[in-house]
Amino acid sequence: MKHVTILALEDAALNCVDSSYQVITRINDFLRYQGKPPFYTVEVAGCTSFGHGLYSINPARPLEEISSTDVVIVPITCGAFPVTVEANRKFIPWISSRHHEGAEIVSCCVGSFFLASTGLLDDRQCAIHWAARQEFQSMYPRVRLVDDRLITDENGIYTCGGAYSFLNLLLYLIEKHLGRDMSILAAKMFEIDIDRKSQNPFVIFMGQKGHGDEGVLSAQLFIERNYTERIDVSQVCTLAGVGRRTLERRFKGCTGNTIVEYIQRVKVEAAKKELESSRKTINEIVYSLGYDDTDTFRGLFKRITGLSPLDYRRKYA
16 A cells, blocks of 8 residues: 655646546556555645636645655646745655655656755756756756656656656556556556657757857857758857867856757757658758758657657657
């Protein structure tokens, strides 16, 4: 048996709280159909009722009444992250105590902004929504963000990437508790794509421009305005008026990418838009981006997006 506590955080996404409750409690129904006893006891716990006009959630118990639990679910939060983190500081002693007693901590998407404020993610891996990556990294530099996975699992703390990927995290947790067969059954009943492993097919590359380095910014803008050309790194350095070693170091520090990686990501993003909206052949798109070797670009595209150009077009066109 596992006792699950879903936190009713201030400014929590109501659909995440409700969906987590529905998925986990339905597992008990699936077990009952199989002639087995229930496995989960689920409670929503918090300090006050909360809602956003459409409907509200009333926590079944005050948080202080729950002195022991096996699993804590931190839901997605809405609004400005620093404000939400500050509004939920009253939860920190409780969640820290439960973790030190052995409870598993399950963080849904940007709920990790709150979880990181407890210090429990310091020096641990964490997945975060791709659009919130830069802000998260600036707020919590000690947390090791991962880009290539949808879910992280480290020492009883689980995180996941963007938005509704928390459903995949719940399936992952169910598999750890009750086995693969139950996870597959839940995936089929809720029609969740159990094979999602990465955020890469969903990422929109926007560049990181809030760093304040004018030289790096000018290099970024040059790359983004000339993505159809063959761009050489030395050309970018000359434009920025900075030596190559110095600019490479500053560029990587500001954007998280080398200059070459940035050029590649800008070109792949342009290719994605063409695949989504145009009828050009894949070869025509590749040539229009300054590449002669279509196989090289196809490999690059798949490495960044997790899909071949053809599969990407089938998915999003």
